[in-house]
Amino acid sequence: DSGVTQTPKHLITATGQRVTLRCSPRSGDLSVYWYQQSLDQGLQFLIQYYNGEERAKGNILERFSAQQFPDLHSELNLSSLELGDSALYFCASSVGGGHLPTRDTQYFGPGTRLTVL
Amino acid sequence: GNSVTQMEGPVTLSEEAFLTINCTYTATGYPSLFWYVQYPGEGLQLLLKATKADDKGSNKGFEATYRKETTSFHLEKGSVQVSDSAVYFCALSGGGSNYKLTFGKGTLLTVNP
Numbered sequence: 001d002s003g004v005t006q007t008p009k010h011l012i013t014a015t016g017q018r019v020t021l022r023c024s025p026r027s028g029d030l031s032v033y034w035y036q037q038s039l040d041q042g043l044q045f046l047i048q049y050y051n052g053e054e055r056a057k058g059n060i061l062e063r064f065s066a067q068q069f070p071d072l073h074s075e076l077n078l079s080s081l082e083l084g085d086s087a088l089y090f091c092a093s094s095v096g097g098g099h100l101p102t103r104d105t106q107y108f109g110p111g112t113r114l115t116v117l
Numbered sequence: 118g119n120s121v122t123q124m125e126g127p128v129t130l131s132e133e134a135f136l137t138i139n140c141t142y143t144a145t146g147y148p149s150l151f152w153y154v155q156y157p158g159e160g161l162q163l164l165l166k167a168t169k170a171d172d173k174g175s176n177k178g179f180e181a182t183y184r185k186e187t188t189s190f191h192l193e194k195g196s197v198q199v200s201d202s203a204v205y206f207c208a209l210s211g212g213g214s215n216y217k218l219t220f221g222k223g224t225l226l227t228v229n230p
Contacts (some may be wrong), residue, residue: 002162033217043206044221056217097216105151106165106210106218108161 004109023091031097038087123221140207
């Protein structure tokens, strides 16, 4: 158990809908990262938050957004869903990730499997 | 940008066989290197890591050495078990303020009794 929790474990929805994925980082970790795992794209970095602020952006679609709350949990919002958004979405956390260099390890949650029908 | 290339597999071995999964990388600066493992139906678990050249990461009988001269981080295990069957991902995170992980495509390992 990594200490990172994600809910829900599975999500089935229809095209055009909006969903919210939730992540709670390990105790003491300030950074949260979101990744998407799909068969065709592999594991892709989406976005990082550090202590409530967006820190880095990767291959995240405009239909997707995220935020990190004062209690450091994070939510990933996916809207106008398409069939191709079906994937496993992972959250990871680390202690650092702000403006100072760090070689922290990222610890991953169990993922949320999203199926868009 | 950063990239990771790993042996795609699938790799099928008999129990107690020797395992090597090749991983090479392209990165600016001095990245940290990782191997993550994904067991069936589960999330990613950190297997081992190395943060500087010539470091050797090791865990559960697996080893990998950070080779800057060949930009490689090959995963090895002397004697695999059925329970090692999983997908293995090589990954890097850049130095400086680049914290995101860049992953290879993953290698499916199946170990038969």
